[in-house]
Amino acid sequence: MNDDPTAGLAGSANDSTARRNPLLGRRTLLKVLGATAAVGATLPATAAAVGQGGRIGVRNTADVIVIGAGYAGATTARQLSAAGLSVLVLEGRDRIGGSTWTTTFAGKPIELGGQWLTTTQPHVKAELDRYGVPLYADSFLNPERAFFPGVSGQAAQVDFIPAITRQGELLAKVMDGSDLYFPRPMQPLYARTRLARVDPLSLRQRIDQLGLSPLDDLYVGSVTGGYSGGSSAAGGLAGMAQWWALGGHTNAGWDSQTQQRPVGGMSAIARRMLADSRAMVKLNTRVTHVGADSSKVVVVTEDGAKYLARAVVVATPVNMWKSITFAPGLPPVHAAATRQGVGVANSTKMWLRLAPETGATFACGPEGAPVTSVIPKETLDNGDILALGFSESNTAFDSLAAVQNAVRSILPGARVLDYRAQAWSRDPFTRGGWGMRKPNQYLGHLPAIQQPHGRVHFAGADIADGWYGAFIDGAIESGFRASAQVINLL
Numbered sequence: 001m002n003d004d005p006t007a008g009l010a011g012s013a014n015d016s017t018a019r020r021n022p023l024l025g026r027r028t029l030l031k032v033l034g035a036t037a038a039v040g041a042t043l044p045a046t047a048a049a050v051g052q053g054g055r056i057g058v059r060n061t062a063d064v065i066v067i068g069a070g071y072a073g074a075t076t077a078r079q080l081s082a083a084g085l086s087v088l089v090l091e092g093r094d095r096i097g098g099s100t101w102t103t104t105f106a107g108k109p110i111e112l113g114g115q116w117l118t119t120t121q122p123h124v125k126a127e128l129d130r131y132g133v134p135l136y137a138d139s140f141l142n143p144e145r146a147f148f149p150g151v152s153g154q155a156a157q158v159d160f161i162p163a164i165t166r167q168g169e170l171l172a173k174v175m176d177g178s179d180l181y182f183p184r185p186m187q188p189l190y191a192r193t194r195l196a197r198v199d200p201l202s203l204r205q206r207i208d209q210l211g212l213s214p215l216d217d218l219y220v221g222s223v224t225g226g227y228s229g230g231s232s233a234a235g236g237l238a239g240m241a242q243w244w245a246l247g248g249h250t251n252a253g254w255d256s257q258t259q260q261r262p263v264g265g266m267s268a269i270a271r272r273m274l275a276d277s278r279a280m281v282k283l284n285t286r287v288t289h290v291g292a293d294s295s296k297v298v299v300v301t302e303d304g305a306k307y308l309a310r311a312v313v314v315a316t317p318v319n320m321w322k323s324i325t326f327a328p329g330l331p332p333v334h335a336a337a338t339r340q341g342v343g344v345a346n347s348t349k350m351w352l353r354l355a356p357e358t359g360a361t362f363a364c365g366p367e368g369a370p371v372t373s374v375i376p377k378e379t380l381d382n383g384d385i386l387a388l389g390f391s392e393s394n395t396a397f398d399s400l401a402a403v404q405n406a407v408r409s410i411l412p413g414a415r416v417l418d419y420r421a422q423a424w425s426r427d428p429f430t431r432g433g434w435g436m437r438k439p440n441q442y443l444g445h446l447p448a449i450q451q452p453h454g455r456v457h458f459a460g461a462d463i464a465d466g467w468y469g470a471f472i473d474g475a476i477e478s479g480f481r482a483s484a485q486v487i488n489l490l
Contacts, residue, residue, distance in 0.1 A: 060280070062088035064486055065299050065309040067287050067324075070098020071472040072459035073315035074273040075479025076486075081277035083487050088307060089279050090299065092286035092429050095267075096274060099317075099430060100472065102265030105351045105420040106386055108378075112349055112422040114266050114434075114472060116258045120246075121473035122186075122466075123480070124269075128262070131272045135260040141360035141376040141385075147411055149218040149366040155410050160362055163219070167364075168251040170220035174206055174237075175244040182238075182245035186466040189446055195238060199442045203240060204232035218366050225367020229344025229425075229433055230392040232367055239437035239469075246467060257471075266472070286429075290314065291327035292455045310490055313482045315459040318342040318449075319431040326456065333448040334458070340438060342462040342469065347433020348391040348423040352407065355415035356383040365410035370395045374411050384417060392433075397421040435462035435469030450481060455489065457482045 064080050066073045069091035077087045095101070101112040117135060119125045128135065143160045148167075150156030181194040189195065198206075203224040207217060221232055228235025247253025262268050274281060289300035290312055297312045314321065321330065321338035329335065352374065360376040370393050377386045389407065397403050397419070404416040424433045437445075449463050459482035461467075464474030 060088055060282075061308045062086045062280070063310050063490065064088070065090060065297065065307055065312045066279070066315055067290075067299070067312065068098060068315035068460075069093075069096040069270070069274065069281060069283075070100070070315065070460075071270050071273075071475035072461065072479045072482070073098070073313070074270040074277075075476045076313050076315055076459050076483045077279040077281075078273045078277040079480060079483035080486060081279055083483070085487075085490065087277065087279035088309065089274070089281040090285045090287055090301065090307065091281065091283050094283050096281065096283075097267030097270050098475075099424065099434070100266035100270070101422065102267055103420075106353050106380060106384070106418065108380075108386060109265065110351050110420070111261075111266050112351075112420070113424070114470070115261060117260050117262055117266075117472070118257055119260070120256070121471060123476040124471075124473045127269045127273075127476065131269060133268055133272070134263050136263060138259055138261050139378070140388075141378060143362035143376060144359045145361040147361070147363040149215075149222060149364070149369075149410075151214050151218065155363065155365070155412055164362075166216070167219045167223060168254075170212070170216055171223055171244075171254070172251055173210055174203065174220060174224065175241050175249070178241040178245045179249050182242055185242050185245035188242055188442060188465055192443070195442055198241070199236070199238050199444075200439050201237040202233045202439050203228055203235045203237050206237045207232060221367040222364045222372060226372040226390060226392050227344075227436060228367075228392070229436070230346045230368055230394075234345065234438065236437045236439045236441060238439075238442050242437075242468070243470070269472075287324060289325045289327070290456060294454070297455050311455045311457060311486050313457045313459050313486065315479070315482070317430050317432060317435065317460055318462040320429065323431065331448070331451075331453050333445060334453070337441070337445055337449055340441070341432055342435045342437060342441065343425075343430060343432025344392065344434060344436050345425060345432060346392045346394050347425050348393075348395070348397060348421055350389040350391065350397060350403065350419055350421035352385075352387040352389050352403070352416055353380070353418040354385040354387055355417055356385065358385050358387075358411070358414050360385065361411060361414075363407075363411035368393065370406035370409050372410075374407060374414070394425075397423065435460075437469070450478070452482075452485050452489070457485050 063085040064087050066077050066089045069089050077089050080087045099113040117124050146158050146160035147155040148158045148163045181191050181198050184190040224232040286302040287299055288302050291298045297309045299307045318337050319341050363374040365372050371391045373390050375388045377388050380386055395406055403419045407414045424430050459478040461469055461474035464477045467473035
């Protein structure tokens, strides 16, 4: 049994001199205008046949096109506008905010996507200060009852405080050693040699190293499996450990990442960013093709409309890149990333209105359960319980009966009166949940995945250095990087 995944590891913690890979060589870019045969074969006929003048069917032009109006896209658009460039934002949804989505349920404001911020996130803190957006402490009911996984395979009623404390202790065991391979978590490749020893490990492999009892394995697997999208074998040890490291390598720091919310909802800053820019934003405009040559970019949408620019920023989740045809194709690292996926395979967030007899009950299930957690949020005026739920299974929550059956698998006897669910892994504009790096995706992706490919640039929380994947801080970080790259190009 090896309790330290970095045991016996040699080398200085400061391996920064080796952390940068050479940039990928740029391929010869295909012509996308001038009706060449190569482009005509790649783009739909309605887009390739632009006519003698080359502008028939062109809906709009701009210096830069940004694909996606989430936080990465909004940051990019604002920064490019501030540099004096004209910007067109194309968003496939009927709203801005990307994976943040503030709406209402049971008469209460809720978040169907990302929900929490912390002022320890540097880019978020700067934007909160810039726009004067205050945070408030999120609150939940103190559980009167609790159900945790049992070795019998059935949910077991337990004392909440000892059970949740034990779960935290076990997570700390899994994360032991993260200070060695992530001593500077905002610079994930800083201790590259040490990181190389754990980058190949899944969370399941790390848990198996510890030789835990069956019950302890169930307890910690509930957390690691949930964050991995259903199975601890899918999530990388390093992928989760970086978040742990960003919280200061402690349980308290880990918990602090889910304690504060912005007044006005999670998309409040994105709305201000776009309002602060001079960008034109077109909603319900789904991009299907991106082509580029040495001087320009053509972007084609689902309805066959064409948009021209001097550069494009693809500010979508990595999982979405495979839904766009790129001419020429993506660089090898980008193609591999979207094929592998970074956003977790299964992710549904749900809000539940539970019958009063359920009471303030907390429940968590084993990894792979139809529902992994139910957290009591507040008591409504009529006595019903508003609860927050998460699922990392491929269960289709398309009926009240389906939701109730799934909830009862970890919270026996619960009566679900109403629900609102958002299956991010089935969403056509995310194709996965929050980003969490899989084994070998640190050294396999960074920093090459952050680099532009000619006039095609990339942004998004999935490719951030610091608060990547599940946090808007990473999206903002990437927007600053991509906008700087574009400005340097143009």
